[in-house]
Amino acid sequence: MISLAGRDILHAWGKFIFTGIGLGLLIGVTLTMAGVYRGMVADGKALLDNSGADLWIVQRDTLGPYAESSSVYDDLWRGVRAMPGVAAAANVTYLTMQVRHGQRDVRAMVVGIMAGNAGDPGWPPYLVAGRQITRGHYEAVADIATGFKLGDELKIRRNRYNVVGLTRRMVSSSGDPMVFIPLKDAQEAQFLKDNDAIWMQRRRTAANPAFNRPIVPGLLEAILDSQTTNNYVNAVLVRLARGYTSEEVAEPIRRWKRLTVYDRSQMEEILIGKLIATSAKQIGMFLAILAVVSAAIVAFIIYTLTMDKIREIAVLKLIGTRNRTIAKMIMQQALALGSIGFVVGKIAATFAAPHFPKYVLLMPADSIAGFFAVMLICVLASLVAIRLALKVDPAEAIGG
Amino acid sequence: MKVPSQQRQILALVAVILPLLLLFAYVAIRSGPLAPVAVTVMQVESQPISPALFGIGTVGARYNYKIGPTTAGRVKQLYVDVGDRVEVGQVLGEMDPVDSDARIRALQAALKATRAAVRQAEAKAVYARSQARRYEKLLGADSVSEEQVATKRQELAVAEAALAAARDEVNRIQADIEALHAQRGHLKLISPVVGLVVAREANPGSSVMAGQAVVEVIDPTILWIDTRFDQISAAGLATGLPAMVRLRSRHEQRFKGRVLRLEPLADSVTQEMLAKIVFEREPLPMPPLGELAEVTVSLPSLPARPVIPNAAIREVEGRQGVWLLVDDGLRFVPVELGCSDLDGRVQVLNGLKEGQRIVVYSEKALTERSRINVVEQVPGVVP
Numbered sequence: 001m002i003s004l005a006g007r008d009i010l011h012a013w014g015k016f017i018f019t020g021i022g023l024g025l026l027i028g029v030t031l032t033m034a035g036v037y038r039g040m041v042a043d044g045k046a047l048l049d050n051s052g053a054d055l056w057i058v059q060r061d062t063l064g065p066y067a068e069s070s071s072v073y074d075d076l077w078r079g080v081r082a083m084p085g086v087a088a089a090a091n092v093t094y095l096t097m098q099v100r101h102g103q104r105d106v107r108a109m110v111v112g113i114m115a116g117n118a119g120d121p122g123w124p125p126y127l128v129a130g131r132q133i134t135r136g137h138y139e140a141v142a143d144i145a146t147g148f149k150l151g152d153e154l155k156i157r158r159n160r161y162n163v164v165g166l167t168r169r170m171v172s173s174s175g176d177p178m179v180f181i182p183l184k185d186a187q188e189a190q191f192l193k194d195n196d197a198i199w200m201q202r203r204r205t206a207a208n209p210a211f212n213r214p215i216v217p218g219l220l221e222a223i224l225d226s227q228t229t230n231n232y233v234n235a236v237l238v239r240l241a242r243g244y245t246s247e248e249v250a251e252p253i254r255r256w257k258r259l260t261v262y263d264r265s266q267m268e269e270i271l272i273g274k275l276i277a278t279s280a281k282q283i284g285m286f287l288a289i290l291a292v293v294s295a296a297i298v299a300f301i302i303y304t305l306t307m308d309k310i311r312e313i314a315v316l317k318l319i320g321t322r323n324r325t326i327a328k329m330i331m332q333q334a335l336a337l338g339s340i341g342f343v344v345g346k347i348a349a350t351f352a353a354p355h356f357p358k359y360v361l362l363m364p365a366d367s368i369a370g371f372f373a374v375m376l377i378c379v380l381a382s383l384v385a386i387r388l389a390l391k392v393d394p395a396e397a398i399g400g
Numbered sequence: 401m402k403v404p405s406q407q408r409q410i411l412a413l414v415a416v417i418l419p420l421l422l423l424f425a426y427v428a429i430r431s432g433p434l435a436p437v438a439v440t441v442m443q444v445e446s447q448p449i450s451p452a453l454f455g456i457g458t459v460g461a462r463y464n465y466k467i468g469p470t471t472a473g474r475v476k477q478l479y480v481d482v483g484d485r486v487e488v489g490q491v492l493g494e495m496d497p498v499d500s501d502a503r504i505r506a507l508q509a510a511l512k513a514t515r516a517a518v519r520q521a522e523a524k525a526v527y528a529r530s531q532a533r534r535y536e537k538l539l540g541a542d543s544v545s546e547e548q549v550a551t552k553r554q555e556l557a558v559a560e561a562a563l564a565a566a567r568d569e570v571n572r573i574q575a576d577i578e579a580l581h582a583q584r585g586h587l588k589l590i591s592p593v594v595g596l597v598v599a600r601e602a603n604p605g606s607s608v609m610a611g612q613a614v615v616e617v618i619d620p621t622i623l624w625i626d627t628r629f630d631q632i633s634a635a636g637l638a639t640g641l642p643a644m645v646r647l648r649s650r651h652e653q654r655f656k657g658r659v660l661r662l663e664p665l666a667d668s669v670t671q672e673m674l675a676k677i678v679f680e681r682e683p684l685p686m687p688p689l690g691e692l693a694e695v696t697v698s699l700p701s702l703p704a705r706p707v708i709p710n711a712a713i714r715e716v717e718g719r720q721g722v723w724l725l726v727d728d729g730l731r732f733v734p735v736e737l738g739c740s741d742l743d744g745r746v747q748v749l750n751g752l753k754e755g756q757r758i759v760v761y762s763e764k765a766l767t768e769r770s771r772i773n774v775v776e777q778v779p780g781v782v783p
Contacts, residue, residue: 010406010409010410011409013409013413017413017416017417049765052715075669087718115632115633116632117713117720118710118711118713118715118720119713119714119715120715125715126714126761126764126765127711127761128761128762128763128778128780129761129778129781130711131709131710131711131743131744132710132711132744134454134710134741134743134744135454135742136454136456136633137456138694144780144781149782164744166781168763168764168778169764184670217608217609217612239718242717242718340417340420346424346427346428347420347423347427350427367428
């Protein structure tokens, strides 16, 4: 038995293929948009994964350290470390800023990590080149997305840092690549003011008669010294010991240390439910519109393709072809068109994804869902076309 | 109507569809979460390593002398300024004596008066003695009563006591005058060493408290670096170890030094150990005091043991270890780590043997089930 659909496709194969490719690009854009949405969520989760923490201890009643600013004293971790169920506790600071390298600057999240060993909370969990930080000062591990190379010299605030290692997929929740530097340097970068501000502050203090008293020599110096100290960090990362649940460890810290503690699921809720909620909804809305528009265009294309053939269908009816055969032809063509579109779309999306400035995550589950959605749209659109085709009067074949 | 060759059409269609399908299959397998993870591997080798410690500190003078008056007063004159070299015993400045000359003159006058009083007391004593002697003779002749003799003896004792008191008063005033002279001597600010003036805290006319520094002098030939090492990475720090110093203002230059002293007191707030590093040869020109310096202290090298780069160390379920390559699969082995050097090489005490192949760099976090693709360099890294 000859395939009517196949014969018809062969008859105008060029047109068919190009229609399929056009459709594919549209599907590709939709898939990419889904990937952008997934990428935003993945960025948020990557931030949590890469911190290597089970619990986040932050300033009381804040949503820190990612969604709100939080500062706690930097000796707090010692008390936390001694609590039962805590396997490791480490200070961390986060600061999103422009990192200078030569003439250009890159927006990056500067992460201050406590001195220790690779694998400690806060440290980059894996590298793609170079080594981890070994010196207590002036070394940096940068995400490869910053464009920095090994041996580059970065400028963060007043100090220069040597890039000793590169990592990958270490991003903030807004997709900015991370630069890891030793904690003490990071505290300085975060809390120490620029030189002008320090000089002005000194003059202000010196002008205050309460601090600059002639009968107490050395008081002014002592006050000035105390103004330049910084003993704050943004959060304490905690890793749980085996056999403890996060609630078992978090509750005593909340109760006795009077701090706010988040576990992994709460942190995800903050990041995805609060921090990126609006932008995710924005992308989601755009995705929904794009999906509807794509569906409409697919339907129109199949409809017009059928309408183009209305005379041939009339001839088929005239020679006594059964309705089922005609319906099968139209549906097969629609599904073939949809398949080509999906294949082209998937390929286009995959090759386009790495070129986006932010992470685009194409999930296989999304692709499969996309495939069935395309097929469903094709079936629905072809049903409309079939209904029209079957209603055609065979007389049109000879009339007109 | 010319009928096109059906075979040619089929061929053309296949020529378009087939590459598309191949590309699709490639895309589905080689990208996204199903794609294999690019990793680089290395063989564990035994190597000796030379650990080193890294710290930062500030340049300081080993000896500094804060010179100021011993009593509160006003600065009269300063003969030196910041940057001047001074000799031992050189007068750097003077305090205003204010009223001390007048007080000396007053005491000298008082001294004269007291000496006159001594002479008066002497005369009285001489007279009292002769009177006493005379009355004793007369008593022998029974010409006077015993009571009269006793009166004369008492008068003599009083006169002698008054003389002694007057003489002591002279001593007291003389001592006062000496004390004032000594104080006047301390009004001179004198350098105790050959040195360099680094600070001039007060200028002529300003009042200073007792003990407040007016001029600060250092010995510029002996500088040290007050260095801080993080406690977590300060194992092995000891006196006498060689060090390499880089000054912030002369970043390309390196100066040799050594650890002079390890402070017995560590800083508990910053969790740092403190050590003093001295230069082998003082850098010229002299670095300003307070300049930031980076110090690298070399520790004795350690015998050969299996060594891995610190980039290979991962943390899985709270344990430190490395990903071992076994039959093209991955297995996580916990390791016990020893010393490390500043180039990121770490000795393995337990858990790894020489010749085993481990993952160093990976494109993403690995799991037991990760499919891997061993490459020379992780894609995207610019050599």
